[in-house]
Amino acid sequence: MAELTYIEAINSALREELARDRGVYVIGEDVALGGPFGATKGLAAEFGERRVVNTPISEGAIMGLATGAAAMGLRPVIEVMFVDFITLAMDQLVNHAAKLHYMSGGQLGIPLTVRVQQGAAGNGGAQHSQSLEAWFIHVPGLKVVMPSNPADAKGLLTAAIRDDSPVICIEHRALYWTRGEVPDGEHTIPIGRAALRRPGKDVTLVATSRMVEVALEVAGTLANEGIEVEVIDPRSLLPLDLDTITASLRKTGRLVIAHEAVEGAGFGAELLAQVQEAAFDYLDAPIARVGAxxxxxxxxxxxxxxxxxxxxxxxxxVRKVVLGA
Amino acid sequence: MTSELNQQEAMELLRTMLLIRRFEEGLIQTQKSGISIGHFHVYIGQECTGAAAIALLEPQDKIATTHRNHGHLLARGADPRRLYAEILGKAAGYNKGKGGTLHATVAGLGFLSTSALVGGAVPLAVGAGFAAKQLGERCVSVGFFGDGVLEEGVFFESLNMASLWKLPVVFMCENNSAGALGQSAGEYPGSTIATKQLIDVVAPFGVPASAVDGGDPRAVRDVTQQALARARNGGGPTFIEARTVRWPGSRPLWPELSTGETDVAFAWEPDRIPMAHRDWFANDGLIRYVRQLFDAKLANTKEILALDATVRADLAKAMRFAIEAPYPDPASALDDVFA
Known part of the structure; x- marks a missing residue:
């Protein structure tokens, strides 16, 4: 185990996959320079600018180029600098990358990884701070992962690169410099498996990305008040490990969902619907959502x-769900 | 006009062009007979371009194309039975009925995709060129698209990358002068773009460009050959504008055989062409090509009519196969969402 920052863990996953598989290419704006936050630092020096490719500021064509290259058998990992900028690439992502496998009746494979970071941190304002994961889980054909710590950042990105479907790896900018233990060497986390972050018997708190950190802080606080919070980090929003969440509800009977994205039509709304379909009988209280x-x-x-x-x-x-109004 | 083609090649080109024309006519008649196909786009009037260009490709080459894809697929050797089946939504279709007319694709023939988004296939073609260059394959990626694509931003992004990185890509712009809702009077080209010549748009990117008569197979052949050689020799991309005249039956979404079924004898008996459609058939690449073959004595009327009859008979069988083929199991709608 080594202690790495979240961004170092991402860098480590990219380095190891570039070394392991000659089909892996890192493509994006300024990636050969290390990227604005250092995720691709040193990779061009080690693997050459043939495989760590700086592009023009052309998000749509980058997404399309990577999709076309993936259809040819490469495993491109593209970086979209801020999730806010992925708007410029939505046609290629939604209409092409996500659907070519399906539309071709399974003939074309698109092993594409899209790395992107998001979140409100650093006073970037409305075009540099959004959380847009709900857009992507609405598109059949895309897998969506959101690592909340350095070990997951490495394990999920490695799994994403090796996956034969397009995967969007949504990082949180405010987590980039947080530190944590990361297993040495090859480390993958199966996409679609949630993590139990803290056991508890009174209420289940499902939190994503940076909200996991907040949820653990809240669980600590409420433990002092006699409320035992079970914290679950889905890690992958699509596919979603609903079984882990419903198993927890069977024990707690109460659910709070926390994410940084705006509440309206967010991941919380979808999870709430899925839970009431799959586990209504376990619920002892209305489900609460906490978002922006x-x-x-x-x-x-x-x-x-x-x-x-x-x-x-x-x-x-959480108090309201556990104690009532 | 067929100096580079021997008689066999010239006849093969005719066969491909006839195959495409009759395939599309058959589709329109099937729709008219009450079998629903939905909205679709036909390649009538553009056969020369696709047939001549695609005949030059090597097996490893890639093609990205659009909603107007039937001609490209057939020219590359797609089986008309499976293509009709795909268009009719049958399980025997190339894509198990998941793609339909707009997205029919055959990966085994080098097709990357058929995108129904205007401009959508262009960056995919550039991506294939990128991959080909990385893999060191002598593979060229050809993107076919209509003139409207030059109104989309992603075209310029893609052209820029292909030029910067000298990717083996041929940008084949088929200017059929047909916007989705037709052409405004007096506009040239048919697209709504503030340039007098489409090829002027790419010049500043350092991409060699030429405009040719898309109804002249020799002209298409010449420029495509040069473009393929440049791409294979590391010289980077080329832009070709192949100009064809809009077929009157190509209504925005539901084509109609408004010019009637094409009669190949129009080539040697022009008086048989209905007065209302003389202008269009005068420009029709297929009829012009038949006349050239006839004039050059590469084929006589009997041979041409026999070839046409064979193509039509084969296509009638193909359509029957597609009509009789079973629909997919409804449960298969959920297959292939993920790899």
């Missing part, structure tokens, strides 16, 4: 902080 309010992300530090769901709001929601 329905507004663009503001820039000012004060406004940004008010926007991002924090520990206090989440604790309040």
């Amino acid at each position: 309010p329905f507004a663009p992300v503001p820039a000012s530090p004060v406004l940004e902080q008010a926007f991002v769901p924090g520990a206090e709001r989440l604790a309040g929601a």
Whole structure:
């Protein structure tokens, strides 16, 4: 085990997969320079700019180029600098990468990995801070993973690169410099398996990405109040490990869902629907969602902080579900 | 006109062109007979371009094309039975009925995709060129698309990358002067673009470009040969504009045989062409090509009519096969969502 930052873990996954498989290419804006946050640092020096390819600022064509190259058998890993910019590549992602395998009746394989980071941190404002994972889970053909710690960042990215379907690996910018133990050498995490982050018997708290950290803080606080919170990190939103969540509900009977994206039509809404279909009999209380309010992300530090769901709001929601109004 | 083609090759080219024309006519008649196909796009009037260009490709070459794909697939050797079956949504179709007319594709023949998004296939073609170059294969990627693509941003992004990295790509712009809702009077080209010549648009990117008569197989052959040689020799991409005249039956979504079934004898008995359609048939690459073969004594009327009859008989059988073929099991709708 080595202690790495989240961004070092990503770098390590890319390095190992570039070394392991000659079909892996890292493609994107400034990736040969290391990228704006250092995810691809040193890779061009080690593997050459033939395999770590700087592109023009052309998100649509990058996505299409990688999709076409994937159809030819390469395993491109593209970096879209901010999830907000993926809007420029949605046609290629949604209409092509996601659907070519299906539309061709299984003839074409698209082993494409899309790395992208998101989240409200650093006062980037409305075009650099969104959380858009719900868009992608609405598109059949895409897999969507959201690592919440360095070990998962490595394990999920490695699994994504090896997957034969297009996978979107959504990183959280505010987690980039957090540290954690990462298994040495090859490390993969099967896509579609949730992680139990803290056991508890009173309420299940499903949290994604950076909200896992907040959920664990809240669980610690509430333990002092006699509320035992079970924290589950789905890690993969699609495919979703619903079994782990319903198994937890069987024990707790209560569910709170936390994500940083706006609540409206978010992952929480989808999970809520799936849970009431699969596990209504286990529920002893209404399900609560905690996400951002329905507004663009503001820039000012004060406004940004008010926007991002924090520990206090989440604790309040959990108390309400456990103790009633 | 067929200086590079021997008689056998010239007749093979005619066979491909007839195959495409009769395939499309058969499809329109099937739709008219009450068998629903949905909306579809036909390649009538553009046969020369696809047939002449695709005949030059090597087995390892790749093609990305559009919703107007039937001609490209047939020219590359697709089985009309399985293509008709795909278009009719049958399990025996190339894509098990998942693609339909708009997305019919045959990976085994080098097709990457058939995209129904205007411009959608262009970056895919560039991606295949990128992969070919990385893999060191003598493979060229050809992207076929209509003139409307030059109104889309992703075209320019893709052209830029192909030029920067000298990728083995041929941008084959088939200017059929047909926007989805037709052409505004007096516009040239048919697209809504602020340039007088489409090829002027690519010049600043350093991509060699030429415009040819898309109804002249020799012209298409010449420029395609040069483009393929340039791509295979590391010279990078080429842009070709193949100009064809819009077929009057190509209504926006539901084509109609408004010009009637093509009579190959129009080539040697022009008086038989209905007055209302003389202008179109005067430009029709197929009829022009038949006349050239006839004039050059590479084929006589009897041989041409016999070839046409064979093609039609084969296609009638292919359509019967597709009509009688079973639909897919409804449960298969959920197959192949993920690899």
